Amino acid sequence: MRIREIIIYSHAGDIRRISFQINGLNIITGSPSTGKSALSDIVEYCMGQSNFNIPEGPIRDKVAWYAVIYQFPSEQVLVAKPAPATNAASCSRAMIRRGASIDPPSFEDLLQNADDDTVVALLSELLGIPAPQTHVSKDQSRQSYRPTIKHTYYYLFQKQSLIANKEQLFYRQNEDYMQQTIKDTLPILLGVVPEDRMEIESKLRAAKRNLKIAQKQLADAQQFREQLDVRALGLLSEARHVGIFANAATLKTTEEVLFHLSEIARWKPAPVPDEDTWRIAELENEIAMIRKKRSTINETLRATQLFVQKEDGFTNEAQEQKSRLESIAAFPKKTESGKWQWPFAPKDFGLNTPIAKVLLQELLSLDQELKVVAGDRPNLEEFKQKIENELFEMNEQLRIKGEELASAIAANEAIAEMGSRNAAAARVVGRISLFLETYRPDDDLKSLQERVDDCASHVSRLEKAVGIDDSAERLASILNIISNRISLYVGKLDAEFAQYPFRLDLANMTVLIDRPDRPVPMINTGGGENHLAYHLATLLALHYYAANNNKPIPSFLFLDQPSQVYFPSEQIYKSVSGSVDETERDADLEKVRNLFLMLYRFATQEVSNFQIIIAEHANLRDEWFQKSVVEVPWTKPPALVPDEWEVR
Incomplete structure (x- = not known):
């Protein structure tokens, strides 16, 4: 995978194209x-x-769409993306076009037909990135994932601030x-992880799970077999206890025990009639009504008895009074006239006094009242007898209903007991059925x-x-091969x-x-020229191995201003502005020429079908x-974005 063209579109539809040689060295030089x-950043x-990392300025303000045409062995792929919306920091909309040879589409033909995920998937597939996922230990919190073309960025770009940075290599x-991502994905990109490793590991996990299940089943069956007689006899004892096994003979063999357990397992519960609870409630209601009626009759009887008691007292009192008044008849009579003589009256007064008249009238009234009471007494006795008869009938009804209620309750208790026996028997039968289901003969x-x-x-x-x-050993071997190549390129650049x-x-x-006394990491070395050499040597060695061993890393390297370390200062370097004369005057010319010549030979001789793109200020007159x-060296103008393009 290399870069054929970089294209930008103005908001008015103008097109700016930068074409590259897909093999060899490509240099764009000019002013800062x-x-x-x-x-x-566009690539x-x-x-x-x-993420939209295009720098602020005309490249953001005047450009509506960005596009790149990628060259693959058998086809070209155009990926175009619009600038994000105003104030947006990212955009995932994209347009994809594929073909043997592609011309940039017109501005009117630009439209979204894909997104970044589609772009990544397509480029990863065309690049041939293998299927294995990253290997993550079970005790790690991060998840496994499949590498994509995004995991090759680290080896494709060296920005101006990175290319001579001693603290950062990639x-x-x-x-x-x-x-960690680089450590996880680089071994896969270098082909040291077998493509079927994830599949084998997945099969191994499934096989271990199946083995544990089989071992558990075997252990359970063996334990069951060891406890067969004890458990079987215990179940028979339970069956006897709940009344579903009556054989009292001693069973001598396991086969006999299993036979009887199989018979018991076919036990069916006896039918249990429905409980007569509604009749109990009905009888309880009837008894309550009879008791309420009996209570009313009792009140009437007590009132009648009280009335009779009061009447008897009146009769006795009246009779005594009458007897006292009748004693008047015992008064002496007057001899001359034969009339009663009132003892306290004057002589010959008789009974014609007011007191005598009152007493006689009272005696007459008492006599009449006693006759009335004596006449009502038979009716009152008849009423009392009637009430007592009703009360007797109520008590008899209560006795009969009470007996009915007791019978209904007893019947329901028997039904409940029958249901409990069936439930207990059913539980035992359930355990016996489970026992027989888990029983495994010797063949099993x-x-x-x-x-x-x-x-x-x-x-x-x-x-x-x-x-x-042997992934670890193979990775170590590949890194040794790459390391040897690093030493070669560091020597060519004459670094420390x-x-x-x-x-x-x-x-x-x-x-x-690897010094004899101790290893020295890049961060402990000095000099920008040395750091540049270490960076370039590492990337070139990595691409050399990938290109010559058909590894899925894009075949291009984008370098930003590598020669800056060979100028006295950054300001002098920027003032070169793509001028040959200024480069020859201000730079360490031999080192600059040696740098570019090594890159030129790498892309044209050492590695076939490889592309190096360099953004530079320096310029050499060498052919x-x-x-x-x-x-033509970019100045102001010309530059990447034409001045006449309008800001949106």
Whole structure:
């Protein structure tokens, strides 16, 4: 995968195209702030990067769409993306067009037909990134994932601030979690992780799970077999207790016990009639009504008895009074007239006095009242007898209803007891059924043992398949090969410590110099020229291995201003502005020429079908250098974005 063209579109529909040689060295040189460094940002944006890292200025303000045409062995792919909406920091909308040869579409033909995920998936597939996911231990919190083209960015871009940085070797490695991501994905990109490793590990986990299940089943069956007689006899004892097994003979063999348990397992509960609870409630209501009626009759009887008692007292009192008054008849009579003589009256007064008349009248009244009472007494006795008869009937009804209620309650208790017996028996039968279901004859035990042996054999084969994975050794071997190449390129650039072996330290994301006394990491070395040499040597060695071993890393390298370390100051470097004369006057010319010549030879001779793109200020008059310059040196104007383009 290389870069054929970078295209930008104005808001008015104008097109600016920068074409590259897909093989060899490509140099864009010119003045500062003309857009050279933004080229790598555009490429990254059109490789599925949603974050919009294009620098502020005309490249943001005047450009509506950004596009890149990528060259693959058998086709070209155009990826175009619009600028984000105003004040937005990202955009995931994209347009994809594929073909053997693609011309940039017109502005009117630009439309979204994909997104960044689609772009990443397509470029990853065309690049041939393998399927294995990153290997993450079970005790780690991060998740496994499949590498994509995004995991090749680290080896494709060297920004101006990075290319001679002694603290950072790869692009974006200083961002959160990126170092671990590089460690996880680079072995896969270099092909040291077998493509079927994840599949084998998945099969191994499933096989171990099946083995545990088979071992558990076998252990349960063996334990069951050991406790067979004890458990079986215990179940028979329970069956006797609940009344569903009456055989009292001693069972001598396991077969006899199992036979009787099988018979008991076919037990069916006796039908239980429905409880007559509604009749109990009805009888209780009737008894309550009778008691209420009896209570009313009792009140009437007590009132009648009280009335009779009061009447008897009146009769006795009246009779006594009458007797006293009748004693008047015992008064002496007058001899001459034969009339009663009142003892206290004057002589010959008789009974004609007012007192005598009152007493006689009272005696007459009492006599009449006694006659009335005597006449009503038979009716009162009849009423009292009637009430007593009713009360007797009420008591008799209560006795009969009470007996009915007691019978109904007794019947329901018997029904409940029958249901309890059935429930107890059903529980025992359930345990017996479970016992018989889990019972395994010797043949079943043998088949279980065979299954355990088969599962264990399968696990062993898969463990061997995983065990023969020599990924760590292969990665170490590849890193040794790359490290040897690093030493070669450091020597060509005549950097410090070139006499010692160099080693790519993937664990610490740096380069180590293996001095006899102690290893020296890049961060402990000095000089921008040395740091530049270590960076370039590492990336070139990595791409050399990937290109010559058909590894899925894009075949291009984007370098931003590598020659800056060979000028006296940054200000002098920027003032060169793509001028040959100023380069020859101000730079360490031999070192600049040596740098570019090594890059030129790498892309044209050492690695076929490889592309290096360099954004520079320096310019050399050498023919091979001028053949590599793809555009007239950029000044103001010309530059990446034409001045006549309008701001949106």
